[in-house]
Structures are given as structure tokens and as C-alpha cells.
Amino acid sequence: MIFLSSPHQHGGNSIQLTMFSVIIALVPAAMVSVYLFGWLAVFLLTLCIGGCLITEYLCLRWMNKKTARVWDGSAGLTGLLLALVLPAAVPWWMALFAAVFAIVLGKQLYGGLGYNLFNPALAARVVLLISFPLHMTSWLIPMHAGATLDMYNFTTSLQFFFFGPDAIKQTWDAITMATPLGYVKTELTQGVTVTEALLHYNYSTLHAFIGREAGSLGEGSALALLMGGIWLMARHTISWHIPVSYLFTVALLAWLFNLINPDLYAPPLFHLLAGGLMLCAFFMATDPVSSPSSGIGKLVFGFGCGLLTWVIRTFGNYPEGAMFAVVLMNCAVPLIDYYIRPRVYGHKRRVPLS
């Protein structure tokens, strides 16, 4: 008889349940992306998710692992997250490359699920951003934010997706716009104050919150992301530690510096709602595999993400820093896990001496 150790009762949680909960939580954000970018969003989502699933299947086959693991939801989730962090302007081959990269180099080469150091979707996005800066920083004008042309219907989207702007007789300039973060950054270099820049951009907090600004697919609506994130926290699929400490750190830094010099530093609410912060705070930084295990470790991780995000946004070359911040903090996770441990019952010291 095989020896089976206690306990003989189980709470019923599973990897599949966890992954599909996150996928469900991302449905509102995905729907907003379709609302903003029409068929283009549908193509990107399908390609990324499909690409990740097929790559995962092939990897598992090559490595003689159980191919049924494709359906544990992790590859699908990676695909979904990847699509949501990509700008709508990326062509099909770039999205496919990102999907393959995320699964092969981001996940399977480390040993598969549970062993990857970086969040696969974010790692793939970093590679794309560094390799193809033009496409990755061109932000299509969303459907409901003054996109004059009829480019989000099925055929035009398909042509654009496969053959680029030339195929629909457009130039990049005509169909793209700046994101609020990017616009403020450029204006600041020309001596314009933050307040003026926001005024010129016609920035509205409400629009940023419910989702009408340019950006990556899933970044559009802070509201949709918040809904999903809070639902996940309520279900205890993700713990509150990382999102709260992440967002709190960004808000605190922005508030402090905005207090010191409102001309140079953007206000906290702007930082919170802009760019990929919400998506990263609720869905990227909370990826269990690439974040610390303990509660205190998670707080430190969130703080580090927040600090780096704000520093890169304010002083860096890139207008958006959330993605880099999370990837950089991913590297620090083994260290955090080693040095920050909860206090063990009956012991006084928190941190090991060795």
C-alpha cells in the first residue's frame, strides 16, 4: 500500500481554480479593451492566448510531460496578460513572438510552472519594448477617444494587424496619439509645467478612471481592473499585501513630491490611474510564482515596486515604469524570501543570522 500522510481532508483549492479565477477577474479589462480597440483587440487577444497555449502544449510534448497541464490555466493566463499589456499597434508576428518567448524563455526554460523567476508576460513585453521601440510606443487612438477613421471594423483591423498602417493607407502619426504619461514627460522636458501639460492634453480624471485614454489594451480602464482585483482579494486568490503597499507607495511618493513642487511632479491620482500601474499592481506583481511567499515579504516587494515605478516614471527615460519595476523586483524575490521570514512561534528573532 502506498503510504499516505495526513491530512486526509482538503480545502478544495487547485491550481486550475486559482488561474481561472484570475482569468475571470481579467474579463472586465478584456471587455474594455474590445470596447476601445474593437476587432484589433479581439485579434490580439486570440493570437496571444492561442500562441501561448500551443507553445505550452508543444513544450510539454517535447519535454515528455503531461500535455493535460496545458489546461491548468497558467498558459492561458499568461497569454491573456500578455495581450493586455501590448499596445494595439503591434503587428501579428510581434505578438506571436512575444507569446512564444513568454512560454519558452519566460517559463519553460526555468523548469515550467512554479520555477520562473520573472513574470513571463512582463518578461516578453520587456523584450519587445527593447527590440521594437517604435511599435511598442505607438499608441493607437481608441475608438471612443476621437478616432476619426473607421479603422476598428473587421476588415480594416485585419489588414492593419497583418500588413501595418500602409495597408490601410495611413501614417503612424494620423492614427496614434500620446498617452497621458508620455505627453507629460515630453512637455516637462520643454519646460511646461505638469498642470499646463495636463490641460493641453485635455486630461480628465474621470476618463482615466472609467477608460478612454490611449495605452496598452488592458490599461484603459482603472475601474475594470479595480473590480477584478478587489474580487480576487475578496476571494483570497491574491492577498491584499502587494496591491495595497504598491499603490500606497506610489501615491505617497507622488503626493509628497507634488506637495514640494507641483510644477515638476504629477499629482498622486494621476499616477495611480495612468499607465499600467493598476494592471501591474493587481495582476502582474501578485503573480504568486514571481512574488515573495510571506506577508511581510509581499509588503516589502510591493513597496519596492512602488518606489521603482515612481522613480522610473519621474526620473527615467521611459514614461512608464511599472513593468520594469515589477521585473526588477522579481529578481529580488529570492533575497526577500531568504531574509524576510515571519517570526516562528516561540522564537524571538525574526531574521536569520546566517
Next chain:
Amino acid sequence: MKSNVIKLVQNIAESLHLKPQHSFAGGVHPKQFKRTAHEMIVDCPLPPVLIQPIKQHIGELCEPIVQVGERVLRGQKIAKSQGYLCAPVHASSSGTVIKIDDHIIPHPSGMGLLSIFIEPDGKDEVDESLHPLPNYRSVDAIELRERVRKAGLAGLGGAAFPTFVKLVQDQQHPIETVILNGIECEPWLTNDDQLMVEKAHEIIGGLDIIMHMVEANQAIIAIEDNKPMAIESMQQTLLGMGLEESVRVEVLPTKYPQGGEKQLVEVLTGKEIPAGRLPIHIGVLSQNVGTSKAIYDAVCLGEALTDRIVTVSGDALPQPMNMRVRLGTPIRFILEQCGLEYLDDIKVIHGGPMMGELLSSVDVPVVKASNGVLAMHKYSVMQAHHEEEPCIRCGDCGDVCPAGLIPNLLAMHCKEEKFDRAEDYKLFDCIECGACSYVCPSHIPLVHYFRFGKGQVAQIRREKDFAEESRVRSEARDARIAKELAEKEEKRRVALERKEARAKAAAEAAATNTISEKPQEPDVVVKTDKPEAES
């Protein structure tokens, strides 16, 4: 200054109820399945044969003191203690010893142990060597302790730690609070619950004996809020016995593993038992309610421990019940009494589902630690033993760990046999409650890895101790040989000196006598040879 600030913050936090008053870190809320709640305790009939292993507690083995063919009475000692940490075994009914042989015992390894087989004669005659001490208040604590030891008491909560060891007065660590553990946080089990309903008087009587023995003036009976009848019964009995001033019933919200000694002490006193120490070091003594009743029986009625309450339940059992079972009754016999004859596709758990073990055979007997016997459908047990998947490092295990460990990393170190790292991650502070495995989405048998790790570390330590012992022994031998050699050398040196001195003296004598006499050289040669022959 610093401590004042901390105190202030603590006070504010407490006033805002930020710090949970009655709680411990982590914990889970498993589904309860208390099918047998409020089922009256039923006496299990005598089985055709009682199988009594010579060790039913944590500690050292006992030694059988009866012969095959001998007639024994109920409560007669049949195996005596051989060490300090030991509880003797008594015959559970009157009958004849038919065999003394190895028999499988309820232990995860499925190991066998020397057991005494008794065929009951049905008369159930009682051995009266332990006379009742109803006026225990006038009896010396040391004598009462000896009585508890003689009666073979071991903790009936499931750990079976010899009871008398805890019941000690220590001048350095006076016991302030006695805790009576009626938590019963394991799902399915209801034996303590029902005992508190039916035998409240005896339980509190036992508590009074304990308080008298350790001279404690305060006691807490801790019960979870899912046992309203037990709470009611204990409170009423306390009032009836006029003990409501020194003993209080503490109702705690249901949470697993609240019944763990460390957790319960933390919940009730706010203090933690320092690592490697015992509750007595912080002035606390805790006993299970069943043990308390057994103490009452041993002292006031002069009865040795020959039976216990067992919850017989499980989703495959037609008639679940709380039973008073004689120690040594085969589990197969109990299951038959509850209407379960065919054991195809049924797994039997000894103890509760969270910490109990799956039995490889139902021929094992009920022992002092058996608080439950659960007959489960194979599929429902196998659901908990789903195939292991990779750890996704979600950290849920750490969130529910009552000991504050990081189970996923700890298990990884155990699995990779990096035991020094595992010890660094406080492997030995794990209480094996199973909360981590219960929540694990990857179905990793974390507790299994911890047990493996603990076993391996113990093995390594044993080997190290053995090597150390051998080293000391071998060094002692070397030293002895060196000493003997040195002594030999010394003797030789002394002899040589003597020889030289003699030769010198002879030479001198010869020199002075050269003219008159010839030197007698052969004589000298003979004498110098002598010391060497002696050595």
C-alpha cells in the same frame, strides 16, 4: 522609552480591537462533518479477543508481567513501566492471556509491536488493588501523582503523553493556570463534546484534583463555539459544584488547530511557549477533558485506564456513534458494531482526518491515543491525496501555518534533503497540524515531507551521536594504551637507572677492591636481567 511607546501602541490597538483577542496565527476552517454530535455514548460490547500492545503512549516500552494461560482481572496491571516516561498497561476486562506476540498497531509505518492477547470471560471482574481516594484533598500530591502513574494514564486527546509527568509541582515554575482542553478542533470527532455533555461532573472533579495537585487556583475550560450543549453542561455543573469563581468556561470561535497545546495556550493567555520548552515554563498546565475524567476515575474510584471514548464515524459508516470502547478492541470489531461488514473500497482513518493516519489493516486495536475511527469511501480520501503538482509559491501555506513557518520552502528543502537549510527554516517547530497541506492548491503533501525531514534529521543526529560516542571511546582506548606504554617505559627507565647505578657502584667497588679482590661480574649480569623479566 521604547517599551513605553510599544505599550502605548499596543493599548491603542487593543482598544480599537485591532489585535484579535482570542486567536492564534494562521489556521483554517475545515468542513466540520460532526455527524455524531449529540449521539449518546454507547458501550461497545466485549470483543472475542482484546489485543493490548505494550506501548500505548509516547515514551519507553513496557514489559509484560503476565504469562500465557494466566487469568487476569479488569484493571490488573499486565505490563509494567521500564522507565520514567512510561505508562503501564492494564487488562481491559477479566479473562485469560492466550498469547503474547507481535501484532500490528495503529502507527503510520504499519509496524508491529509486542502485544498481550486476552480472551475475555465475560464476567468483567475488577481488580481492586487501587483503592479509591475520594477524599483526595487530604491526600499528598506526590501520592496522587503516583496513583495517576499507576493507573496508566496517558493524554487522551490523541498524543498519549504520560499524564503523571505533567502533574508536577516545580518551585521555579509555579502553575498559575490549568487549562482543560475541550476544543476538539478535528472535523468528524465528537468524543470530547459528548463526554462534556454526559460526564461533566467527573471532568470537573478531575480538574479539581489537578488543581489540588499543582496548587493552582485558576482554571479555564476551553470549548469551541460549535459545541453549545457541552458549554451549557460545563457551565451548569460548575455552578452546581460551586467552582464558578476559580474555574471559567472560555468559548472560542471554531478554528483549526485551536486544540493544539501551543495554540490554545497562546489564545487563552496571550503567551507563547518558548521553543523547546514546556507549558509549565510559563506557568500553564493543559490537559484534555477525557484525561481529566480518567484522573477522576483513577483517584476517586480507583479505576485504572481500561477504556476510552471513541468517535466511530466517517462517510462510509452506516451507523456512526460515540462509543465507550475497551482498550485493545480490534477496530474491525468496532466497525462491525456500527454496521460496516464489507471493507471494499473503504479507507479507515485512525484519529481525525487532519492528523490521523490511514490504517493499512483494520485488525489494529484501539489504544489510549485512539480518539476516532473514521471509515471513509476511498474516493473521498483520495480527493485529498490528489497527484502532486508543482508549487506555485502562492504562500497560502504560510498564511495558515499556526507556527509561522514557510511550509513551501521548508518542504522544498526536505525534499532536496538539504536538512541544514530545513532546520534553519525551523523544521522542528512544525506541529504537523496539516493546515498547509489542507489549503495547498498544488496538493503537495507538505506534512509528509516534514515528517520525512524530521525522521532523516533524527537519524543523522543518532548517527552523529554514535560516531561521537565511538570517537570518545576510541580516544579513551588510545589514551589508555598510551598511558600503559608510558608506564612501561617509565618502569624500564627506572630499571635501567637502577642497573646503571648498580653497575656504577660495582665499578666503584671494583675500583676500590682491584688490588685486593677480583670483581664478581657474572653476579651483576644476573641482577640487571631481573627487572626486565618482571615487567
